[in-house]
Amino acid sequence: MRLSRTWISALFALWATTDVAVGYEGSTTLAGVTEQAALSSRLHRRMVERFGLSLGMFEPLRLDPSLLQIDRARNLYVRLSALDAGQGHAPEVLARKEGQSLSPLRQHVLGWLAAGSVLETTPAVRVRHHFVDGKTGAGLHRLSDMTAISASAESVQQGISSVRQLLSGAAMDGTGRSATEWITASDNDLGLPAFWDAYERAVTAQTTVARETALTEALLSLGGLLAVLEQAGDPAYVHNDLQSVLSGHYAHFVGQRYGRAGVPQPDAKLDVPSPQRFADLLFDGKGQGLSERTASRFVSPGTISPSLIPQGSKLFGVGGYLSSSTVKHFLAWQKSDTEPGGRVLFLDERCYTDYATALLPEIGKFAQVGLDFLLRGDxxxxxxxxxxxxxxxxxxxxxxxxxxxxxxxxxxxxxxxxxxxxxxxxxxxxxxxxxxxxxxxxxxxxxxxxxxxxxxxxxxxxxxxxxLRKSESVPSPAASQTETSEPSQ
Amino acid sequence: MRRCLGLGLAFGLLSLSALSGCMGPVAKAPFAGRLGSGQVGSLLGPFDGQVLDQSTSSPLTSALVVGTWAFEEPGGLASPESSYSVSVVTGSDGNYSLPSLPAGRQFAGLLRRFTLVVYKAGFVGYRSDLRFDDRSPRHDFVQRGNVVRLERFPQGESHAKHLVFLGSGAALRGAAQSEIIAASLELQETAPQLAAEQTETAAAKESH
The missing domain is CATH 2.60.40 (Immunoglobulin-like)
Known part of the structure; x- marks a missing residue:
């Protein structure tokens, strides 16, 4: 009986069309924060100085899948082909040449970087490793009343895992590695080891196209690493609140309000010291990591409790808002005859607006510092x-x-x-x-x-x-070669 | 018996899915069908309108108009599944017309959004979802009879930020070549300097 119920549940999940998000939306918010961080960082100059790309962030680069291992090539190709061209980070498909089973892709430096941020959330099951508890640094863990089976079934129902994953035991079971571990994991194709390896090949590979391909891989990894960092600016991810991540009301609100192109610039006044390790930007154990800052000042829907109301304070009327030192609309409340204590606490759009207004520039600043840190050593x-x-x-x-x-x-x-x-x-x-x-x-x-x-x-x-040419203004390998793209889709 | 019933229902649902064709669900459009009509538009299209010069109200010829349909994974996840773009240029009357999403491109995923981008060199570009001036959500985009008024690109405005705002598809990148170079030159001036350059700049200022 349990099996057939799970089946039906999973099949209905395939048909569901509810607005569910997985933290900040990759196509809009994460890509937008990454772009704004890049504009405020030294990325442009570093692309010119380190790789001779005269157009810097706007230099087009090719990714030739035939130069990658076949599994890696197919995996990347499928994920990149899925990106939203309307947001600007979907690469252009170039004409295939003889011997190429997959078409080369082209995009500019900034586009590859933003694409990496989106790829970090695809497939969606990757987000299980984006959690980092703002108090302990721990990853996603199950609450005492949830079993691995029920968590797996829930994840299929919410579309975060597939039926195949459920049947093979690979569905998300309500646990994940801490984001600080995920960024250095050898099985993270967008993690730090992948970045270092790709960067090295982007300089030492013999041919121009091999170096360009490697540089696009490095940029994708950079974007992925920034996306993991940016998720630490979502209260649900730092409070181990999987339900709120899946329900996605806040993330969807932010995506609708700001899109990709409307994400605010990084907060130039915020002082984020350069870390010792990239992971310190997520969680440093001293309260300076983004997860710690987010967790100490913001709540997620699943972590709201009456203890958030300051002791001795009295709430008059039928409803209103509680303020905090950071935001005016920290928490909404309403009188209720059915709830214990006579009131219900929740987050509404005013709260979300204040949260996003405070958090997005801060996340952007952390992303900018992270980007500059990963490319340090000029x-x-x-x-x-x-x-x-x-x-x-x-x-x-x-x-x-x-x-x-x-x-x-x-x-x-x-x-x-x-x-x-x-x-x-x-x-x-x-x-x-x-x-x-x-x-x-x-x-x-x-x-x-x-x-x-x-x-x-x-x-x-x-x-x-x-x-070595006296008058050379460092020609750009990509710009000097013309290729025809495939006819408009 | 119960297990058989469950599996049978599962098979039935899958078959129904296959028979119903590849068209997946379509999200509610955030724009109206026509200006002033209370009717909600359709993400499927078609889309048409006119591109005008904001200062003269005259039609703008050869403006690039790119429409993109974006699909997300079925099951409601905000995870991209695919996208499809069509681009046209405006005629002498400034008009554009984009067809409905072709049946062959109606994927099984959720059709989540349609984005229209209009670009003409020398003008501030247009996005159907956001305004360039204050990056606030745009509410005046309509499916049919849309009017796009492009302002002249203001002196001193950032080309880099403008390009990032618009996003970069292949068609747009082709049309915006000169602006890409301008943006790159601009960043050479304005992007944060490397450590040694900062020291050199400070030293130069001191000696000056």
């Missing part, structure tokens, strides 16, 4: 006949690492010149690499990749390019 290159290549470190104090110097031919092909270890360094000259002018005659550009750890022992991957 290098600048200079070449002199007597000293060879000088690599100068601009911002971060770095630990030991490895520097790889590559030469790029006019055809775009890169080859490794040298690889050498570097010692810990403060901003200033990081190292000098002897290079004779004769050795560089066939090359139009130098690129370096530095891989190592920062002063806190955290992994860093960074790079820079130097044009």
């Amino acid at each position: 290098l600048r290159l200079s070449l002199a006949s007597e000293s060879g290549l000088t690599v100068k470190l601009l911002d971060e104090q770095l630990g030991s690492g490895t520097l790889t110097v590559l030469g790029e031919k006019a055809s775009g092909e890169r080859q490794v010149f040298k690889t050498q270890a570097t010692l810990p360094s403060r901003p200033g000259v990081l190292t000098q690499v002897p290079l004779s002018e004769e050795a560089l005659t066939d090359f139009v550009r130098l690129a370096v990749l530095w891989k190592g750890r920062d002063r806190n022992g955290q992994p860093v991957v960074t790079s820079s390019v130097l044009s």
Whole structure:
């Protein structure tokens, strides 16, 4: 009996059309916050300095699925093809060439980044790993009155897991890894390990298209990491409130009110210190992480309790609002004859408006700091006949690492010149690499990749390019090649 | 017996789903069918209207009009499933007309939204969901007989923010090439500097 009930429940779920969201909507809110954070960050200059992309954030980049492992290629292709072209982050489908089973995709840097934020919520079951308790840092966990079976059935009913997942035991069972673990998980295709790996290939891969493809992967990962961070600005995610995440009233309200393009800019006045680890932006145990800030000042529908009313305060009339030090409409209340205590507490649209007005600029600021942090360690290159290549470190104090110097031919092909270890360094000259002018005659550009750890022992991957043509304004590989896109869909 | 009944019902529902074609549910349109009519529009379309120069009220020729239908996963999740775009350019009368969503593109997912974007170089672009000036939700978009009034692009306005506002489909990117370059140059000036550049700028100011 239980089996058939689950079946019917699941099948009806396929037909359901209720407004359910999974935290902030990927296509609108998360993508919009990521875009605004990027505009306020150093991303544009870093794309110019590190990859020679003259249009910076607006440089078009190709992703060639034929260069990826087949499973990875299909998975990414399906998820990218699903994106809403009306929001601007769906890549353009280019004409296939011989030997390509999937069409190459093209999008500009900012578009790939925003697409990564949307991809982090697809498939929806990924959001089980976006929870981080603002008090303990723990991930999604079941409440005592919920079993794994009932949670799995509920997740199918809400459309967060599929019937197939339910039958194979892979449906969401009401638990998940903490967001701080998820961002470093090896099975997270948009996590930190994936980002570092893709970044390295974006500099060292032999061909232009392989480097572009790798850079798009790195940008997708960056967007995904930012999306996980941004979810920590949703009260439901930091209060272990799965029901509110699934009901999605707040998230849907924010999506409707701001869309993607109306998300406010990051709060420039908010001081968010650069973290020691990216995970610290989510939860640092000292109250400065976004999850802690959100949890300490905002509630979600599932965590409303009479204890939120300050002791000794009396509520007059038939209804109204409670204020907090952060928002005017913290909580709505109404007189009720049926509820214990004679009143019912809830969140309405005025509360949602105040919450979003306070939270979105703050989330944007955290995302901006996170983006700048992940791309820290700026290098600048200079070449002199007597000293060879000088690599100068601009911002971060770095630990030991490895520097790889590559030469790029006019055809775009890169080859490794040298690889050498570097010692810990403060901003200033990081190292000098002897290079004779004769050795560089066939090359139009130098690129370096530095891989190592920062002063806190955290992994860093960074790079820079130097044009060897006197008058060259660093041509952009993508812009210099024309391709026809497939006819309008 | 009960299990058989459950599975039978399940099979029946699946068959019904298959027989009913691929058309999934359609969300309620947030716009009216026509200006002034109380009738709610349809996300399926068709859509038509006219693009005018705000300052002169004269029709704008060769404005790019892109309509996009976005689908989400069935089951109500706000998780994208697919999208379909059609683009046209306005004629000498400034008129545009987009057909209904073709039957072959009516996916099984929930048709969640339709977005219209209008772009003409030198003008502030138009989105059917939001206004550019204050980024507030737009309430004057209608399905039929829509009037799009484009303002001249104000001097000093950010091209980068304008492009981000509009979003970038392939057609739009093709039409906005010069603005993309302008946005990039603008960011070279205005984007936050790298650490060394900040030091250099401060030193230059000090010596000045």
